[in-house]
Amino acid sequence: MPERFSINELLLPWVGRIRPYPPGKPIEEVERELGRTAIKLASNENPLGPSPKALAALHQHLSKIHLYPDGNGYYLRRRLAEIHQLEMAQIILGAGSTDLIELVARTFLTAGDEGITSESSFYIYRLAIDEVGANLVQTPLRDETFDLAALAHAITPRTKVIYIGNPNNPTGTLATAEEMDRFLSAVPPRVLVVLDEAYYDYVPRPDYSRSLEYVRQGRNVLVLRTFSKVHGLAGLRIGYGLGHPELMGALNRMRSPFNASRLAQAAALAALDDREHVARSVESNRQEMKFVTQELALLGVRYTPSAANFVLIDTGRDCEEDFVRLLREGIIVRPMKLYGFPTRLRVTIGVRPDNARFLEALKRIMAVPAATSR
Ligand SMILES: Cc1ncc(COP(=O)(O)O)c(C=O)c1O
Known part of the structure; x- marks a missing residue:
């Protein structure tokens, strides 16, 4: 048997301290786990698809x-x-x-x-x-x-x-x-x-x-x-x-x-x-950003006005818990604890049916008291 050794002995000292990038949860993985269709509003992709x-x-x-x-x-x-x-x-x-x-x-x-x-x-x-x-x-x-x-x-x-x-x-x-x-x-x-x-x-x-x-x-x-x-x-x-x-x-x-x-x-x-696809994508984002933020305001959920295709929302509760609750509803968003925002979720602006499904789910989860609210 060859002598056992730990690869860590070769590791550059600072590499051992690195925390790998946690990407958005893949939609295929969530659908596999839930056994039904999911929507991904987690990685700021274009909801209209490729050109x-x-x-x-x-x-x-x-x-x-x-x-x-x-x-x-x-x-x-x-x-x-x-x-x-x-x-x-x-x-x-x-x-x-x-x-x-x-x-x-x-x-x-x-x-x-x-x-x-x-x-x-x-x-x-x-x-x-x-x-x-x-x-x-x-x-x-x-x-x-x-x-x-x-x-x-x-x-x-x-x-x-x-x-x-x-x-x-x-x-x-x-x-x-x-x-x-x-x-x-x-x-x-x-x-x-x-x-x-x-x-x-x-x-x-x-x-x-x-x-x-x-x-x-x-x-x-x-x-x-x-x-x-x-x-x-x-x-x-x-x-x-x-x-x-x-x-x-x-x-x-x-x-x-x-x-x-x-x-x-x-x-x-x-x-x-x-350019047509770009223009269509930008316009869809503009309209849907308006829709989502208006609905968030009606729900009383605070958000940071955004110039991009996502919005940072503050539910005032543990974001990891809300992330899991939304996941169970088939909606993937991004909890922002790692970014120093323990009560916030980043949500990509999608197309209307997806945005509406997200908002409905958010309404439902917000109606249930959080296990650990902050
Ligand atoms: C600010 C910023 N820069 C770069 C990227 C990554 O882009 P790319 O897919 O080109 O690596 C992202 C993706 O979320 C981003 O938010």
């Missing part, structure tokens, strides 16, 4: 999946460059934007360096910083949104990267272009600011984001966008980053060469030009 043009492109490319993808993503990057009026050298593709969030940390951070983000923001920012053994610095939210002044204040000579979600997940709150301008002018140019705009297309406000101007001005920013949300391609894993060619050169050294799959590139290229 039909993307589906057609996928069919066309299926017979080519024995071939590796173009590791440079030529056609997709070229189209993205045209649309954003940037050079191709300013664009990088990722297996979702999470891939790029982690790529930034792998490229720029190591033990002894600092990465800053906010508490109660997208969990992958802190995970990316933790994964490389760098120091995670988190500032509290202010008025439920990123406190940009606190972020700027937290910068030290060891700070290399700042991650900002705009709109923020899970609160759905926003920093305006003016606030971001002010923040960037307070950040030393040596610090890379990652502006994660995963929900860009949903934002209804004209004073939102001049991020592309920052890229054109050659500032030290990486703007992240994704095909997972409004384009409805979350299952394919494709997103992109926009920044200075030198930044892209650095990131490309560490990027896994085939991180954007053949099918993902083809579908994304088609989805980009399906």
Whole structure:
């Protein structure tokens, strides 16, 4: 018998402390357990589904999946460059934007360096910083949104990267272009600011984001966008980053060469030009957000006004318990304890029948006293 040994002996010291990302519960799993159909309002996906043009492109490319993808993503990057009026050298593709969030940390951070983000923001920012053994610095939210002044204040000579979600997940709150301008002018140019705009297309406000101007001005920013949300391609894993060619050169050294799959590139290229699907998705979200929040108000459930395709609600009770109660009704939402909100649930805005089913279920569970209310 070989001598028994623990793999932990090989583990990098900080890896042992990492808590893996808890994804939304898969709908298939819930349906299996319940023996009936469920709805998933947990991962901010597009309830209208993928762009039909993307589906057609996928069919066309299926017979080519024995071939590796173009590791440079030529056609997709070229189209993205045209649309954003940037050079191709300013664009990088990722297996979702999470891939790029982690790529930034792998490229720029190591033990002894600092990465800053906010508490109660997208969990992958802190995970990316933790994964490389760098120091995670988190500032509290202010008025439920990123406190940009606190972020700027937290910068030290060891700070290399700042991650900002705009709109923020899970609160759905926003920093305006003016606030971001002010923040960037307070950040030393040596610090890379990652502006994660995963929900860009949903934002209804004209004073939102001049991020592309920052890229054109050659500032030290990486703007992240994704095909997972409004384009409805979350299952394919494709997103992109926009920044200075030198930044892209650095990131490309560490990027896994085939991180954007053949099918993902083809579908994304088609989805980009399906403006009708984007417009329909945005409009559906606008109407349904209004419906859901009006009904929440009638129910007396507090919520944070959101600029994205989800809403953070506060039932005032233990969110894990309410999550399980809703699950039993076949509705998957996201409990927010891990994000520092022990009484809140994040709920993706769905289509009307799903939203109505969620609201009915919420009404029922709220009528039953909580086991452990806070
Ligand atoms: C702020 C934010 N950034 C990035 C992502 C992940 O996007 P992707 O699917 O492109 O990795 C999400 C998904 O929920 C998100 O909320």
